[in-house]
Amino acid sequence: MIKHAYIHIPFCEKICTYCDFCKMFYHEKWVNEYLDQLEKEIKTKYNNDTLETIYIGGGTPSCLNIKQLEQLLEITTNLKKSTNLEFTIECNFENTTKEKLQLFHKFGVNRLSFGIETINKKQAEFLGRNISKKQIIKILNTAKFIGFTNINVDLMYAFPNQTIIDIKEDLEFLFSLDINHISTYSLIIEKNTKIGLQNIKSISEDLEYEMYNYICQELGKRGFIHYEISNFAKPNYKSKHNLCYWKNKEYYGFGLGASSYLENKRITNTRSLTKYLQEEYIKEEEIIIKEEQIEYEIILNLRTKEGxxxxxxxxxxxxxxxxxxxxxxxxxxxxxxxxxxxxxxxxxxxxxxxxxxxxxxxxxxxx
Ligand code: SF4
Structure with missing residues (x-):
């Protein structure tokens, strides 16, 4: 019985300078065609399992317009859901509105995950992002007012020229938001990204270690449990969906570039929108023999506090x-x-x- 499903929405309004994910610019017609195809893919693969977690990630799911979001959420009504379902959607502050949040809530979404990364203006600019503190506070207050209590924000660190003081300021702002989950990422400069092509260099390992340690200590002081190498949660707010990966459980992956782990097979979907729209969903399938399953189990489990x-x-x-x-x-x-x-x-x-x-x-x- 598969209990987890990931749905990928690969569209973004802007492309960030560091991004190596499966994404492309938002285009209304492509999104419409994509959603029709996504529905077909789910119908082909989904086996009527009762799901404990659904995670809609991207890209930027919140950049879809209201009609498209309604279609997307309507598709998820075909999935059987357990009574304690954790249903997450990734959002960007730039394009999340009260109307969209109300729609998420109406369709049973009960966890929001926002990418803040940093509130330092220069560093945000370097990442190709542009969010104001005011905008963040306004959206989060609206989300809480509508009834969302389970909210994650992403924090990024290890930017060129970043100091511990900069991280302190980012953390203080995050603490003021009163959220219950923080995922942290160090900036990795991938070759095929804008900053990779500009030959920007990573910071030293020693400084990155100092920053990681600082973040862990500060989050610990504020009552966040460090339950996975990069993830911190207030009691009872661990991400059940991400824990399914770290516990090496099986899951569905629907959408462009998504991967599934089903019946001892890792199945990776195509990253080509053209192929996907022609119903050529799968790029490759790899059978995982027992020895490899054991290795995966060890590698993934050891990322967590429980091991x-x-x-x-x-x-x-x-x-x-x-x-x-x-x-x-x-x-x-x-x-x-x-x-x-x-x-x-x-x-x-x-x-x-x-x-x-x-x-x-x-x-x-x-x-
Ligand atoms: S980081 Fe997120 S929002 Fe930015 S381009 Fe990549 S997928 Fe889109």
Whole structure:
């Protein structure tokens, strides 16, 4: 039974300088054709499972006009929903209106995720974004008034020339908004983005580490639980949808460039709008054999505070983690911890989690 679904809306009004996602400029006709096709794709793939989470991401779903949003949300009424459904939609402050928020609420959306990234004018300009504090406060107040209580904002850091003081100002503003989930991202300069082509250099690893540490400490002081390497939530507000990825659960992915994990297969949709509109949804399918599933499980679980639940792991794969990997030396050096039923990376070592995971996987035993 699949409990999670992701729906991709690849349209944006503006293209940010750092963006490497599957996106394109908003065009009314393309959106209309896309939504018709999305409905068909969902009908072809969806197996009538009762969903616990639906996540509409992008691109910028909120850049669709009211009629298009209504069509999109109407499509989701064909999905069976559990009574405790978490239903998220990604929004940008520039194009979210009271009318759109009311529509989301009417269709059962109960979680909003906004990209703020930074409120520093120069850095926002560098990212190709332009939002005022006033606009943010107004939209969030409207959302809360309508009844949204579960709100995430994205914070980005590690910009060239950024200082800890700049981050402090961004955080103070976020705290004043009284929201309950913050996702953080360090700026990664990808080759094929505008800033990548301008040859902009990343900041030093040491400074990035200092910034990450600072953010973790400040969010901790404000009562946010650091439940995944980059994600922080007030109690009871962890993202159930994102946890499905980190727990290596199966999920549907609908829309351009979306990927699904179904029946031990990773299915990636095409990024070509032309192909998608011709019903050629799938670009590639990869069968994930048991050894790879185990690797994914370990890599993804170890991103979270809980880490790997050893009992569930044994039930799922019929093997103990300690029989599959030799991680004694990692335990000895404090890079992994085992407590009760869980094997996890201690929070103060999350910054080097990639290195720890590589070391763990290198300790694979012949079974
Ligand atoms: S970062 Fe988001 S809003 Fe900006 S171009 Fe990429 S998908 Fe669109």
């Amino acid at each position: 790997i639940n050893l009992k569930k792991f044994k039930n799922k794969y019929g093997i103990e983690v300690k029989d599959a990997y030799n991680y004694f030396s990692l335990l000895l050096h404090g890079l992994l911890k085992e407590e009760q039923e869980n094997l996890f990376i201690p929070e103060d070592k999350w910054y080097i989690s990639n290195e720890i995971i590589v070391k763990l996987l290198e300790g694979e035993k012949e079974v």
